[in-house]
Amino acid sequence: MTTTQTPLRPVLPRRDSRMPRIDRRKQYARRARMSDLLVTLLWVSGAASVALYLAYSGAHEATTPASFVTTLGIVAGLIGSDFVLVMLVLAARVPLIDRTIGHDRAVAVHRQLGKPALYLLLAHGALLLIGYGMSSGVNPIAEIGPMLALPDMPLAFLGTALFILVVVTSLVAVRRRFSYEGWHLVHLLSYVAVITALPHQFSVGGILAAGTWQRVYWIGLYVLALGAIGVYRFLMPVISTFRHRITVAKVTTVSPGVVSIYLRGQDLRRLGSEGGQFLIWRFWTGRTWWHSHPISLSAMPSDTMARITVRELGNGSARISSIPVGTSVSIEGPYGLFSDVARTAPKLAIIAAGIGVTPVRALLENARIAPGEATILLRASSEREAYLWDEIGEIAAAKGATLYTMVGHRARSGPSWMSERDAQRRVTMRSVFPKLLESDLYLCGPSAWLDAVEADARAAGIPEHQIHAERFDW
Incomplete structure (x- = not known):
């Protein structure tokens, strides 16, 4: 491990008296409270949809085995639909959500909800077919024909098929076979799936009868989800584009x-x-x-x-x-929250590899740091991958940050995110960052490499909320 082209001597930590003190713990506490509130609202929305249904009709209708199965199917559909709308809100890039939990975490939760939502919607269809079949005394498969004859049900089947396509193409093993552009185009079908499935929810079976709070609640959810998409994914970008x-x-x-x-x-x-x-x-x-x-x-x-x-x-x-x-x-x-705003600790540690140095360069330029407060490690497989290292070196020198570089192929033994030479020299994360546990650790680079760095950081004992990762994947 070496310093950058111009060797930098470590600077003893001291705080510039002209730099205002930032209460990072209070900032983190506010974001944590808001994050907890958002998670609570996510679960409450699903519970509220079921509670309203049971209060208006569901609890009174489940009087026979057939009606009980049908009621379970309706409950599964309500929770699945609620999850889909939550997924749309998380994907809408709402500023409040982005500032609270960050784009990466919002997308991660969005993906995690995909499979449960799909399973619930499939269970919704299957249980309804079974329940209707039990009630009429015919094979559940035979119920598909009469069900398709109901108002708006062909659109519901189409919406389910589109949602299956979206979820399947979002699986990691499948997604890797697509270009980002092709996958993104397919993913837009989720909006079509929601819109095509919407009419049957209000027209079939009187579940959301006019004049009920249940109907008002669901209309509000759809307005919130589709409105968030319309405003933040379409309207605001158009306004910003024309403004700038x-x-x-x-x-x-x-x-x-x-x-x-x-x-x-x-x-x-x-x-x-x-x-x-x-x-x-x-x-x-x-x-x-x-x-x-x-x-x-x-x-x-x-x-x-x-x-x-x-x-x-x-x-x-x-x-x-x-x-x-x-x-x-x-x-x-x-x-994104890969910025100085997300810091919670008094020290700053940065590790970046390859083209992952690009956000790090801007982060370091914008960060409010005192001399000796930040330590940066830049990683590359070869000298030709030392992108923008000279610029980062100049910024680090100007701000009194310690900068190290690590060049060479990944180690086969020891921490695999390091170079072979440095792993053999028994360089460790704690030796590079002596104040690691008192630092926010910012990581950026390819996903497989970044996973190895994160694992090493957790093994060193750094708290989870002090790790900020920016992955260069989709």
């Missing part, structure tokens, strides 16, 4: 396969971005307009200029690396 009028100003090569794209716009500081956050970028050319790219800022914006740094990892990123100057750009964001 961003175009490509310059494209420069950082290293083979890596470019920095300089973007010119209006009043870009008003984006409100924090160092380390990302935006969703769409470049309006004939080859790139139909897909978007989640890319972190690699430098803090000025009033008129911003910069992102991109590595060619697929067809989409390869196309934008050769984008023409003058291309119009639309944006969504900024998003």
Whole structure:
């Protein structure tokens, strides 16, 4: 392990008297309370949907085995539908949710709800067929024909089929076979699935009869979920795009396969971005307009200029690396809690690998740190992957941070996220970061490498809430 090109001597920790003290514990406590509230609301919404149904009709109708099975089917459908709407809200990139739990965690919960929601909706259909079959004395499969004859039921079957497609394509093993653009296009079918399944909920069986609080509740849920998607995924990005009028100003090569794209716009500081956050970028050319790219800022914006740094990892990123100057750009964001705002501890530790240095560079530029407060470790397999290391070195030197670099292939023994040479030298995370347990640890890089770093950090005893990871996957 070495220092960067200009050796940096560790600086004894001291606080600049001009730097205002930040009560990070209070900030964390506020986010934790809000996070707990959001989780509570998630479960309460499902419980409320069942309680309202049972209060209005469900508890009185389950008087026979057939009606009991039918009631179970309806309850499964209500909870499954509630989970789907919660998933839409989590995917809507609502600022309150993003600032509270972060985009990555919201997406993680969104994915975790996918399978339970699908199983509940499948159970909904199966139990209704069984219940109706028991009531009429016929084979449940034979009930499909009469059920399809009910108002809006063909749309409900279509919506279920679309949701199955969305969930299956979201499985890791399946998702890896898609390009990001192709997967994203398929995932948009979740909106169609919700809209096509909506009518039968209000028209079949009188479950959500007019004039009941149950109906008001479900209309409110749909307005909240679809409204959040409409406002934050469509309306706000359009407004932001027209307000800032961003175009490509310059494209420069950082290293083979890596470019920095300089973007010119209006009043870009008003984006409100924090160092380390990302935006969703769409470049309006004939080859790139139909897909978007989640890319972190690699430098803090000025009033008129911003910069992102991109590595060619697929067809989409390869196309934008050769984008023409003058291309119009639309944006969504900024998003994410991979920023100084999320800090809870007095020290700052950063580990980044490969193109993962891009948000770290902006994070370090924007972070409010005193000399000696931050330690950074940059990791690369070879010297050609030392992207932006010179810039990070200059920022670290200016802010009194300690900077180390680690170059070489991953170790076969010892911590696998390290280089072979440093693992043989018995370098440890605690030797690089002596104040690790008093630090917020920011990690960015490829998922497999990052998983190894996180495991090592947890083994060293760092609390979970002090680990902030930004994965370069989808």
